[in-house]
Each structure stands twice: as C-alpha cells, then as structure tokens.
Amino acid sequence: MLTPRRDIIVIGASSGGVPLMLDMAAALPVPFPASILLVQHIGTHESVLPELLRRSGRNPAMHARSGLSIEPGHIYVAPPDHHMLVVGNEIRLTREAKENHTRPAIDPLFRSAAISMGPRVIGVVLSGRLDDGTAGLQAIKACGGLAVVQEPTDAEAPDMPASASANVAVDHYVTRATLAATLTRLADEPVSIPRVAAPPEMVREFQLSLGEGNPMEQLDAIGRPSKITCPDCSGVLWEIRNSHPPRYRCHTGHAYTQQTLEHTQGTRTDEALWSALRALQEREALLSSMAGACRERSDAHEAERLEAEAVHMKTHALQLQRIMAGE
Known part of the structure; x- marks a missing residue:
C-alpha cells in the first residue's frame, strides 16, 4: 500500500498575491507531484490568472469546473463569483452566499479540503488585506494538515499573513523567493500521522457552504444568535462558539470574521x-x-x-x- 503524501495544496491570496503565484508557477518542477487549488480574491471581475500561470510555468493551469477530478501537477483557479470546494476527490463550484464579503473566498476552500483530504493538505496564506484564510487554516491544522504562511514583512499586504500568524500554529514561513521550493519539498513528504475525523462543528459549516441541511438548526448547533445583523442581508448573525478570532454567520449563508464584519x-x-x-x-x-x-x-x-x-x-x-x- 502506497504511503500517502501531502499532495493537496490550497492557496489563498488577495492584494499583492499575483506576483508571488507567477513566480511560484515559474519555479515549480514538471511534473509537480501535488495538486494546487488557488483562490485569488477577484469577485465578479474577469480573471486571466490561469493564462498568466501557464505563461509563467510549465504545469497546466485552468479555471476550475464542477465535477473535475483533482489531478497531480495541475493548478486549479477559482473562477469569478464562485466558491471553489473540494468534495471527495472532485471540485465543486457554488454560488452560495459570500464569506468574508467575497466570492470566491479562501475559508470555504480550505475548510472543504481539510474535511475531504485530512493530513494530505498543505494550506498556504499569502499577501492580502483583512483576515480571510485564518479560519480555513485552523481547519486544516485541526485535520492534520500543514500551515504555510508568507512572512508578513515580505507581503505587499500583510494583513492576511499577520492574522494567520497570530491565530494559527504555523508550520512554515515563506517569502516570495522561497515559496516554490518549500512547497516542492513539502509535497514530497509522506504523511506520518493517521487521518482523524473532522470536528462536527467544522462539518456543519462545510454543509452550510454546500447549502445542505436546515440552516437554522445548523447554526444553533455551532453558535448562538447575536445582537448584530448581517450587513449584506439584514438577517440575524449567529456568533460561532469557540472561534478565535470571533466569527459570525447568518442563516442565508453570509459569514464574517469579526474584522471583516x-x-x-x-x-x-x-x-x-x-x-x-x-x-x-x-x-x-x-x-x-x-x-x-x-x-x-x-x-x-x-x-x-x-x-x-x-x-x-x-x-x-x-x-x-x-x-x-x-x-
């Protein structure tokens, strides 16, 4: 039986992230032994990132499509206005409510990859404002994966790396110059820990991202109604229990960290x-x-x-x- 390796890499970036990803693509070996799933905060704007990644490197890069099987050596980019999730060994795209006031968002991808792939996952938070990616990186760590964060002093927009650093037990710090080499080395490492079941609260949030189950019941199980209303739909926000930093969700699906709220x-x-x-x-x-x-x-x-x-x-x-x- 083959020993599993850390062959699923999920990357989240926002402002200042594109140059890092292009440098990474240029420096990755061919074929790269892991799959890379990448969220760049683009909202509804047209994205040419896959084309830029193909020009920079030699591994295939494409916008993700629902139902695609995740293959090693491929770079999958979340398309505009869609969350990208990992369900089993496939990609699922949704237009569920925005998380952290953005779609695509980083946390849904990270959370879904953690639940589906466990310790095989390497989560990477790069340059960006506010703190999307922190809760997702916590989910990856809870399921046995690795946390990789750009040095805040190396980031054009240090907020996201700084938040991850303050709230997650980071395994490796990278810079623009060391990102590709670090991922190449980690992707070749065998997984040395057994897979553990994802915490029930995390699974419920994953189900909310998929639009599954009764949202009120799911929210009551993971949080409590707050006195704050959702700025996007004016519904009641539930404060998620035992979340650091504090996070909130409404029953229509919007989700926020306290900073993003x-x-x-x-x-x-x-x-x-x-x-x-x-x-x-x-x-x-x-x-x-x-x-x-x-x-x-x-x-x-x-x-x-x-x-x-x-x-x-x-x-x-x-x-x-x-x-x-x-x-």
Whole structure:
C-alpha cells in the first residue's frame, strides 16, 4: 500500500498575491507531484490568472469546473463569483452566499479540503488585506494538515499573513523567493500521522457552504444568535462558539470574521450616510420648488411653510456633511 503524501495544496491570496503565484508557477518542477487549488480574491471581475500561470510555468493551469477530478501537477483557479470546494476527490463550484464579503473566498476552500483530504493538505496564506484564510487554516491544522504562511514583512499586504500568524500554529514561513521550493519539498513528504475525523462543528459549516441541511438548526448547533445583523442581508448573525478570532454567520449563508464584519459594517454605514445626505438634498430641492409654485399662485402661507421645511432639510444636510467630514 502506497504511503500517502501531502499532495493537496490550497492557496489563498488577495492584494499583492499575483506576483508571488507567477513566480511560484515559474519555479515549480514538471511534473509537480501535488495538486494546487488557488483562490485569488477577484469577485465578479474577469480573471486571466490561469493564462498568466501557464505563461509563467510549465504545469497546466485552468479555471476550475464542477465535477473535475483533482489531478497531480495541475493548478486549479477559482473562477469569478464562485466558491471553489473540494468534495471527495472532485471540485465543486457554488454560488452560495459570500464569506468574508467575497466570492470566491479562501475559508470555504480550505475548510472543504481539510474535511475531504485530512493530513494530505498543505494550506498556504499569502499577501492580502483583512483576515480571510485564518479560519480555513485552523481547519486544516485541526485535520492534520500543514500551515504555510508568507512572512508578513515580505507581503505587499500583510494583513492576511499577520492574522494567520497570530491565530494559527504555523508550520512554515515563506517569502516570495522561497515559496516554490518549500512547497516542492513539502509535497514530497509522506504523511506520518493517521487521518482523524473532522470536528462536527467544522462539518456543519462545510454543509452550510454546500447549502445542505436546515440552516437554522445548523447554526444553533455551532453558535448562538447575536445582537448584530448581517450587513449584506439584514438577517440575524449567529456568533460561532469557540472561534478565535470571533466569527459570525447568518442563516442565508453570509459569514464574517469579526474584522471583516467591522470593515463591511463601515462600508455599509458610509453608504447609508451618503444615501441620507442625497435624500435630504433632494427633499430640500423638492420643497423649494413647491414653495416657488405656491408663490406664483399667491399662496404665501403655504409657500412659507414649505420654505421653512426646506431650510430645515438644508440644516440637517449641512450637519450631516460636517459629521461625515469629521468636524
């Protein structure tokens, strides 16, 4: 019986990650003994990353498709606006709710690979903002896999590596110059520990990523309702128990780390303030126009009432502008 090796490499990157991945592709041997599944935060934007990886290196690179069998020596890239998951030995693409305010997200891939492949998995967190990848890397470690993190001082955007470093027992640190060599060495190592069952809470989150089961029951089993609403759908957020850093999920599927939740709330608050300012200014303009029409038909009493209300709207708008300007 063949000894299993660490032949599944999952990589998460965001801002500043593309140059690292191109350098990695150029330096990997051919054929590379492991499969690489890669999430770059691209949202709905068109991605030419597979083409760039093929130009840089000699191992085949492609956008993933649902149902593809995972083969050694191939680089699979999550396509725009789809989460990429590992289910058994196949790739599954979904358009389930965003995690950490992005789709594709890193945590769903890492979590699914940990559950499906156990200690065969090497998880890699590269340059990026905020902290997507930290919870996923914790899942990989819980299932016996290895955690590889870019040195924060080497990253263009150090947030993601720094978060992983602070919250995960990292096995290896890499730089742009050592990433490919480190992965090549680790992919050739035999797995020396037995496979262990994934924690039930992790399995439930995996099922939520697949849209399986009753979401309310799943969430009640892994968390408790908080007093915070989801900034994407306004539903109640459940705080996941025993999660460090704290994480949240809603029943429609959105998931956040505390840091990403704060960032998303800030964006939504800013949008709400601008919408409120627009509404006040539009109402002032409408009231002023109505007042003018009243003056034309000699209805001075109604014109004065509307003009006073317009002044009231203008005062509120100016106050709101000062608040937004930090005055």
